[in-house]
Amino acid sequence: MPNSKRKSRHRHKVGQETGRRELVSRSLQSAQHCMENQDFGTAYAHYLLVLNLAPELKNEVKETFQFALFKWAEELDSLARVKDLFACYEHALELFPNDEVICNSMGEHLFRMGFRDEAAAYFYKAVKLNPEFPDAKENFYRVANWVVERWHFIMLNDSNRNLLYQKAIQKAVHSGCRSVLDIGTGTGILSMFAKKAGASSVYACELSKTMYELACEVLTANGFSRQIKLLHMKSQDIEIAKHIPERVSLVITETVDSGLFGEGIVESLIHAWEYLLLPPKPMDCRGDSENYGKVIPAGATIWGMAVECKEIRRHHRVGIKEIAGVCLPETLFFHSPTYTSVVSDETLEPYTTEKLSRVPGGYKALTKHFQVLTINFNDLQELKNFAVRKPSKIHVPVIERGILDAIVVWFTLQLDDEYMLSTSPNDETCWEQAVYPVQGLLDYSVKCGDSVTMEASCQDCYLRLQKISFVTSEDGMDIERNVREKNSEAELCNALASLQTASTQERRWLECKLESTEIALLNNLSYHECFKAAIGKVLSSLSLSEQSLSMDVDSQNDEMNLGKGQKKTVTLDPLYVLDVSEGFSVLPAIAGKFGPVKTYSSVEKEQHQVALSLISEANRFPKETLEFWLNHLQDDSVVLQRPRSDKLWSIIILDVIETSGLIQQDVMEKAAISRCLLHSGGKIFPQYVKMFGMLVESNSLVLETAVQGTDHTLGFNIAPFINQFKVPFRVFLDLSTLPHMPLSKSVELLRVDLMTPYLNNPTREVKVAICKSGQVTGIPFWYHVYLDEEHVLDTSSELSHWKQAAVVLDKPIEVQAGDELVLSVQYHNSNISITVKQ
Structure with missing residues (x-):
């Protein structure tokens, strides 16, 4: 009888296993069928079932599962089904918890939706899983600047600031302030000052998830994890008894910005005095401060x-x-975002x-x-x-x-x-x-x-x-x-309706808000003159070519059909110019001076479109000269379409360099599409870009990029933790005022060709001769932007709207005059890396 039961159980198990295999097989077939029909949601569900039933197939179906996940996530995103999207990723990460591609993709969705802290965590995990994963590295560097702002490094390296706070906190604790609340603790350094000074109870709060987790690591590394209670919340949400046992005698904070109040210190301290602090010490009281409250800073x-x-x-x-022959209307007033x-x-x-x-x-x-x-x-x-x-x-x-x-x-x-x-x-x-x-x-x-x-x-x-x-x-x-x-912005957007009827005297001032870099670009006359010359050269050549072709085709018929002394007027189709520069650009208006031309602008904001229309009207362009290209498009991804089915672009203007000093993302993809849409003899501007750099010694670059050891932080071990968020590039740099000592002459590091991409070399080694002894700490770089061989823009120019950037070395390199260093320069997917080969 016992043997019979064992056989029955065995048959049952065999039957279960057979059923499982059949279900897995059918689900795999269904998933593949759904993939062929681009039914990615159902395919994802089938793969999910397969992986739960047969974990041993993970490696076999991983790539197709990822593809189904990413495609289904795109559909969910377009349908605004946010909860379903993240549920899919959570299920995927349960199955593949250490998959850097899924982590990176999850981070991208979070970042696009504004969840920067959460995105940073996933990008960081992806980089940890695969330090050579370029997409994850670039995403992490991009988000690191948001979640751990660069001023954290600069302030932690300010020994004087740290010492003054330490002395003031120590003095307050020794005078009787035994319980302390640190509002906006950041890395936790002020809380550690208080505990080291002898405070019996120290509480700290931090709203940023990334900074909260970073502070947890710092407190643990310095032996304070059990002595300082860290709260992941806003100080205004702290409640006595629920979060901290009683009112405190000292609040410490540095929630101030360059304008003092921009981080909400007044509001947070009003709440602290009303709900979290002991009452202030009376003016005539000479005892200790244990039973009274105070704030550092005092004022x-x-x-x-x-x-x-x-x-x-x-x-x-x-x-x-x-600007380059284009008159700006006297009634149009540009201002920066600070204008109130x-x-x-x-x-x-x-x-x-x-x-x-x-x-x-x-x-x-x-x-x-x-x-x-x-x-x-x-x-x-x-x-x-x-x-x-x-x-x-x-x-x-x-x-x-x-x-x-x-x-x-x-x-x-x-x-x-x-x-x-x-x-x-x-x-x-x-x-x-x-x-x-x-x-x-x-x-x-x-x-x-x-x-x-x-x-x-x-x-x-x-x-x-x-x-x-x-x-x-x-x-x-x-x-x-x-x-x-002046009128309000709303009046600016209604201005076009009255342009043809109002006289100059009747019109009032009209406002247009631009970013400060856009205003600097408008003021950059050499930039616009250079574009004017290069645009004119191409359009003149194409106009002559079309005119010659038209005359050749019709010349015999013209001679036969026209009477003696009669002249034929040749009407040419307009040439098409597309400007997809970032932000506000008057290049379409400059191109419009070379009529017959039809120019397309990619500016999106309504007030910017009105401003360009006002400029076009003031320069007496025919109404059809200027169009706003994005008004015709429902999908930004097709921004580089042809203007008409039978027409191609004569000029396409791309932004290659960001104002920060880095190369624009996806610029080579845009260039590849642009080349397919150009008229014979048409050009992409710029045609190519050369990147230049030099070796420098600059302590400022070092201090602005990473926390240096424990001396600046008065013995506390903070550097290894916050430096996880350092990035290899220092952007928005002005080389003309950066304290530095050049150790080499400038050298060409890279060439990026948009018209003839076969000339591009993704990896290049550059030998740099050392002309002065010192320590190499950074490699500042800038660009020469070639519209063509004759017309070149220099992004390091004194009047340029561009800033420069620099690679900051992890460790300084000692060099002597006469030495030679070899730089390895890599360019991949618009991302540049520069390393020193030793």
Whole structure:
């Protein structure tokens, strides 16, 4: 009987196994059939079943499973079925937890949807799984700049800043502040200062998932994981008893930006005083601080100064009336995003930032520095009043004649009554200064005796300096230089309706918002003159060719049919020019000067299209000269289509170099499509690009790219953890002001040919002669952009809208004059890598 039961169980198992195999086989066949019919959702479901039933087939079906997953994910994405999309990836990662391709693809979807922290985790895992996976490396470098901003490295390398905070925290803890909350802890360094000083209870909160996980690693490595309670949340969401046991006696924070308030310090401290801190110590109390609350920093003073600065001016004001023969309408006013008069629902930063000590061309102070405002972080009522009080008016006398380009702002942070740090442009500091460009005045010239005026307030978490103008004394009377009368952006978008009926005198000023790099491009006259010459050369050649061909074909018929003395007028079809430059570009208007030409612009924003139409109308172009190409397309991927079924492009203008100093993504793919759509004799601009570089010694490059050892962080081990997020390139670099010592002459590193791609070499070795002894720490690089053999643009030019970039070496290389280094330069999928062969 027992034997009979065993046989029955055995037969049952055999039957189960046979059924499993049959089901797996049928599911595989069904999956393959669905793949052939491009039914990727059903194919994915069948493969999922197969892999759950037969894990031993993982390696066999892995590639086709991945393909089905990615195609099905694309469909789900297009249908906005976000939950289903991520559910598919979660199932896939359960089956293939260590597959770098799936991890990278998951990260790409997360990044596109705005989940940068989560995307970074998947890109990071993909790189860890396969350090040589180029797509994952590029994605990780791209997102690393978002989730761990570069200022983290710079600030952690600022020994003076770290030491001042350490001393102030130590002093507070020794005076009786035993319980501490660190708001916006970042890497956790301030929390570790507090615990090392002897605080009995230390809590820290961090909203960023990436920074929270990084802080966990740092605290563990330094032996504080059990001594500091780390919360992944916003400080305003912390509740007593639920998250921390009781109110604390000390809050420490550095949630300040270059404009002081941009990270929400006022709002977070109002909440802290109301719900998380002990009451402040009375003025007449002389005991210790154990039963009272306080904040580090205790307060701040914001300072300002009016300056003249050509670099700021060329990025925020269009200072020309004509660009390569194209007249700009007097009624059209371009401004940068910092301009505050435009009606908008967006809360935009009202300032940009600059390291004034390194701004190209320097700056000139037009006023003495003046106090903008002060704030006491240890006074709850002042904090509450500060957020709602009316703007204060400021008048500052002019001490130097010049051009009013900006108000520059910095602050002194009073950590306590003894320790203070300054972000002044005159101090050695990791901080940049906030810059409020002056825009919208009729006149910007000031002289001694004038007064610069403005209104200062704190709104929407930002310090706002508005209504910047100046008062000048003429004939004993004070006259205010008013701003232009302008319409809102909505009025700009309705302007075309009245273009044909309104006279110049009747029209009001019309505004168009551009990025600062787009304004710098408009101000770059040599760029546009170079394009004008190259465009004219191609269009003239093609026009002559078409005219000659037309005359040859019709010449005999013309002679027979036309009477003596009659002339035939040859009507040529227009030549087609497509501009797919990034952002706002007037190149279509420049091409339109060479009629008969039909130009297509790829600008997308409605106000930019209106601005280009205004320029076209002001230059008396026929209405059909300019079209907006993306208006005709439902899919951006077909942006390089032909204009008509029977026509090809004469010129296609591509952006090859990003303003950051790197080569544009997918540029070679666009070039390959473009070559197939060109008229005989047509050209892609640029036709090729040469990349140049040199070896330098620069401590600044090193400190701005990675945390260096433990000395700067006062003995705490932070570098290995945050340096996981360092990137090999330093972008948006201005080589003219970078502190560095050249160790070699410039050399050609790479050639990227768009017209004749067979000339491209993806891997190249370059020998570089050392002309000065030192330590090689970086390789800055820039480009010569060849529109053709005669017309070349240099991205390192002083007036260029482009910045430069640099490769930063992991370890310095000692070199002597007369040595020779070999650089290995690789170019793959628009990504460049440069390594030193030793």
